[in-house]
Amino acid sequence: MKPSQRSEVPGFQVMSILAQIDALRAQGRDVVSLTAGEPGSGAPPAVNRAAAEIHAQGMVLNYSAALGIRPLREAVAAHYADWYGTQVDVERVAITTGSSGAFLLSFLAAFDAGDRVALARPGYPAYRNILASLGIEVVDLGCGPAVRFQPTVELLEQAAADGGPLSGLILASPANPTGTMIGREELTSLVDWCREQDVHLVSDEIYHGITYGGAGPATGRPSPGVSALELTDDAVVVSSFSKYWGMPGWRLGWAVLPEHLVDPVARLAGNVSLCPPHGSQLAAVEAFSSESMDFAGAQVEQYASARQLVLDRLSELGWGQLAPADGAFYVYAHIGEHLAEFGDSPAYCQAVLQQAGVAIVPGTDFDPVAGHEWVRLSLAPGPTAVAEGLDRIVAFHRG
Numbered sequence: 001m002k003p004s005q006r007s008e009v010p011g012f013q014v015m016s017i018l019a020q021i022d023a024l025r026a027q028g029r030d031v032v033s034l035t036a037g038e039p040g041s042g043a044p045p046a047v048n049r050a051a052a053e054i055h056a057q058g059m060v061l062n063y064s065a066a067l068g069i070r071p072l073r074e075a076v077a078a079h080y081a082d083w084y085g086t087q088v089d090v091e092r093v094a095i096t097t098g099s100s101g102a103f104l105l106s107f108l109a110a111f112d113a114g115d116r117v118a119l120a121r122p123g124y125p126a127y128r129n130i131l132a133s134l135g136i137e138v139v140d141l142g143c144g145p146a147v148r149f150q151p152t153v154e155l156l157e158q159a160a161a162d163g164g165p166l167s168g169l170i171l172a173s174p175a176n177p178t179g180t181m182i183g184r185e186e187l188t189s190l191v192d193w194c195r196e197q198d199v200h201l202v203s204d205e206i207y208h209g210i211t212y213g214g215a216g217p218a219t220g221r222p223s224p225g226v227s228a229l230e231l232t233d234d235a236v237v238v239s240s241f242s243k244y245w246g247m248p249g250w251r252l253g254w255a256v257l258p259e260h261l262v263d264p265v266a267r268l269a270g271n272v273s274l275c276p277p278h279g280s281q282l283a284a285v286e287a288f289s290s291e292s293m294d295f296a297g298a299q300v301e302q303y304a305s306a307r308q309l310v311l312d313r314l315s316e317l318g319w320g321q322l323a324p325a326d327g328a329f330y331v332y333a334h335i336g337e338h339l340a341e342f343g344d345s346p347a348y349c350q351a352v353l354q355q356a357g358v359a360i361v362p363g364t365d366f367d368p369v370a371g372h373e374w375v376r377l378s379l380a381p382g383p384t385a386v387a388e389g390l391d392r393i394v395a396f397h398r399g
Contacts, residue, residue, distance in 0.1 A: 009129040013365045017349075021359050032389040033359045033381065037176065037329060039246035040381045041299045044292035047247065051283040061278040066270040068095025068254075069281045075288045076254050083208075084227045092257050094265050097276045099206050099240035099253035103130055105272065106236045106255055109264040110200045111136050115167035118159055120151050122332070122367035122374070124176045124204070139163060142369070149178040149323050149332075150186070153193045160197070169194055172204035173225060174211060174327025177366045177376040181211065181326040184226045191231045201235040203228035206253070209244040210300050211327035212307065225327060234258045243329075244296050245287045250280040303329045306379040306386040316394045319375075329379040332363065338397075344372040356396035358389045 014035055021031050042048070054061075067073065073093040080088045096102040103126070111117060113135030119127050120143040128138050141155045151171065160166050171190065173182040182190070194201040208224040228235040240253035257265055269275070286292055310331045314322065320336030335348050342348040345362035353359050363374030379386060 006133040006135065009133050010125070012125060014361050017353070017359055017361060020353065024353075024357075029357060031353070031357050031359055032385055032392065034378045034386060034389045035359045035361050037243065037378055037380050038248050039243065039299060039329075040385070041246045041295075041302075043247045043250065044245060044287060044289075044295040046286040046289050046291045046295075047245070047283050050286040051279065054279055054282055059279075059282075064275045064278050064281060066266050066275055067093070068276055069278075071285050072281045073254075075285050076256075079288055080227070080229060080256070083224050084230050086227065086229050088229060088256055092259065092262055094255045094257055094262070094269065095276045095281060096253045096255060096269070097273050098242065098248075098251045099204070099238050100126065101251075101269075101273055101276070102238040102240075102253045102255040103127065103202075103204075105265045105268050106202055106238065106257070106261070107131060107134060107136065108268050108272075109261045110202070110236065111167055116159075116164060117168035117170065118151065118156060118166050119170040120149065120172070120175065121369065122149065122177055122363060122371060123170075124172060125365050127170050127204075139166065140369075144370075145321060145323070149175065149180045150182050151190065152186070153189050156190075156193060166197065166199050168200040168202060170202045170204065171228070172207075174207040175204075176207070176328055177330050177332045177361075177363065178323035179325035179328040179330050179332065180323055181213075181225055184230075187226050187228065188231055191228060191235065195232065195234060201228060201232070203235050203237045205237055206240040206243050207328040208239065209296065210303060210329055212304055213326060229256060236261065241284055241287055244300075245284075245292065246296070246299060247280075247284070247287070250284065251277055252280045252284050302382050303379045306381075306383040307331065309383060309386050309390060310377065310379070313390050313394065316397075317390070318397055331377045331379065332366075332374060333377070334374055339373055345375050346372065349375060352393060352396060356392040358392045358396075360389075 017035050021033050024031050073090050076093045077088045077090045080086045116137045116139050118139040118141050121140045131138050139159050141151050143149045229237050237256040242248035318337045320334035323332040325331050335345055338348050349362045361376045363371030
């Protein structure tokens, strides 16, 4: 007997590096981890208090409806009105087991085996690997610096001309690993093209709110980003409590679905995952309270400080070209002058880990073509950890 062909997808290298970190720390090594997108702050205190109260009361936690509890779905819908001025029917909101659950359910509902779905390279590897495991053809769009690492209509038209019609497009803004964002004009062009070509648009907006641009009128903080829901009701919009609210271990995300996918996703969810975690859902309603939103906004200021630390020390790091880090909490950089010495970014990252005690991630997870020359550094641990990591990397380079 042997495993299925669909299981033959690459592992996520970040997870392997995290295992290395654990092994080094078990040996007594002091390691600064700037790897995963795990906010160091944890959940907002109001959410933690709500969870503690649920358990203190001895509440029985059971299955919820497949698409989640109604109070949380209503809170998500209200969030779109608050942040984007967009009205979302609560029936279109599906609470999921993390954004990962939202992607799996959306892909299952929207695409058939053999469909061609386009996505940016570099990009989050789980898009590619989930699609491939479902028998869907992944169409790479080589999105380099010339297009700010984001898809364009021209790239989509070329992909369709080269290989046939597309069934889907996966967008991410802000993107992982690059942090680049799509402006309103560019997003409008992509939305219009998808509508004209009958292409399902899936918009990953899990890093919305973690942005470093101009202040929005409502809060005085940076604008959260442009949601595809401001432009169309036909897109699948995916988000999560993991990033802006610092709740990755609570395993809660959501999808706002076009009407024609609501029932298919509900039926699939009831079979694939039954429901999202009940206790997490109950507490997460507090994520949208004023206290929690203020807490999350303050964490973004910490990421901004960490980002500036990296930008201020680029010349000392000896790294080359940098992706425009408009949002998210990553810096994606070419290893520049270090490429000749180390040969590729995996070797460079291993040297930095073993000799400097700092963990960063090679770009090979995100770009199987050019990623061997790039690295991703996470700002999520905050400015103190980032400052210490930068000091160690610079000292390592100086010998």
